[in-house]
Amino acid sequence: MFYFLQVTDTVAQTAAAATDANKDGNISLVELLTLGGWIMLPLAVLFVATIFVFFERLIAIRKASRIEGNFMNIIRDHIVNGNVTAARSFAKNTNNPVARIIDKGIQRLGKPIDTIEKSMENVGKLELYHMERNLSVLSLIAGIAPMFGFLGTIVGMFKLFYTLAATGDFTIQTMANGIYTKMITSASGLIIGLLAYIAHNYLSTQVDKTANKMEASSAEFIDILQEPTR
Numbered sequence: 001m002f003y004f005l006q007v008t009d010t011v012a013q014t015a016a017a018a019t020d021a022n023k024d025g026n027i028s029l030v031e032l033l034t035l036g037g038w039i040m041l042p043l044a045v046l047f048v049a050t051i052f053v054f055f056e057r058l059i060a061i062r063k064a065s066r067i068e069g070n071f072m073n074i075i076r077d078h079i080v081n082g083n084v085t086a087a088r089s090f091a092k093n094t095n096n097p098v099a100r101i102i103d104k105g106i107q108r109l110g111k112p113i114d115t116i117e118k119s120m121e122n123v124g125k126l127e128l129y130h131m132e133r134n135l136s137v138l139s140l141i142a143g144i145a146p147m148f149g150f151l152g153t154i155v156g157m158f159k160l161f162y163t164l165a166a167t168g169d170f171t172i173q174t175m176a177n178g179i180y181t182k183m184i185t186s187a188s189g190l191i192i193g194l195l196a197y198i199a200h201n202y203l204s205t206q207v208d209k210t211a212n213k214m215e216a217s218s219a220e221f222i223d224i225l226q227e228p229t230r
Contacts (some may be wrong), residue, residue, distance in 0.1 A: 039185045043148050046141050047192050053137050054199040061203060065210040067098050072217055075102055076224050083108060097127035097210065098217045105208050105221050113222065120218050127214065131207045138200035142193050149189020 071094065078087035084106060091103040104123045108116045 002217065011178050039148060039151060040188065042143065043185065043188050043192060046145050046148070046196075050138060050141050050192060050196045050199060053134050054203070057131075057134055057203050058206075059207045061210060063214065064097050064127070064131055065206065067096055067213055067217075068094070072102075072220050077220065078110065079106075097124070097131075098214055100127065101214055101218055102221055105218070105225075109225075116225070117218075117222060120221070124211075124214050124218065128207070128211055131210060132204075135200060135207075138203070140198045141196035142200060143197060145193035146189045149186040149193075152184070194207055 074090055075087050078090065079082070088103060090104045091099045091106060100124045101120050105116050105120045108119045111119075
């Protein structure tokens with residue numbers, strides 16, 4: 001038993017030493033990731049793309065979801081009082097999707113309700129498209145990042161068996177590079193894919209919340225138009 005523990009400890013120390021590129025006695029994250037080989041380059045690009053798209057879309061969606069609590073009350077007062085010009089000016093000077101939808105509805109005043117609703121619906125679809133832009137990139141990364149990790153597994157196993165066949169030396173030193181390539185690329189691909197998946201679902205939820213606000217405001221605007229005829 002004692003001999004087995006000594007062998008295990010020796011193997012662990014040898015494997016750890018193999019990762020210490022600058023021989024400083026410590027293994028940094030960069031040194032560990034470097035052992036993944038060239039597969040780590042596309043994985044790094046996917047990781048950077050995930051972070052960039054997530055924060056870019058998060059900022060854009062949060063900006064779009066900021067709606068003043070009394071916005072529709074002001075619109076209601078202007079419409080009921082017959083001050084359509086003031087209502088449109090207020091909506092036009094408010095920079096968010098709800099205001100742009102309401103502005104389109106005000107532009108169509110005098111038309112049948114169905115026509116007004118259709119015009120507002122078209123603007124709403126366009127606003128949703130703007131908010132969902134680039135979310136497909138996160139979905140794509142969530143699918144292909146694990147595939148790159150799997151490719152790294154194949155490359156690592158190829159390196160492992162090629163080294164063993166070329167040297168005939170079945171030691172931890174000859175097997176370490178292939179095993180590290182396999183494990184690091186697989187883990188990195190899965191982690192990046194998971195991050196992209198979480199980011200995509202979180203942003204999709206935020207888009208849905210904003211879409212609900214848009215629909216509620218549109219319905220309220222239609223109700224305002226129908227109030228005088230009740």
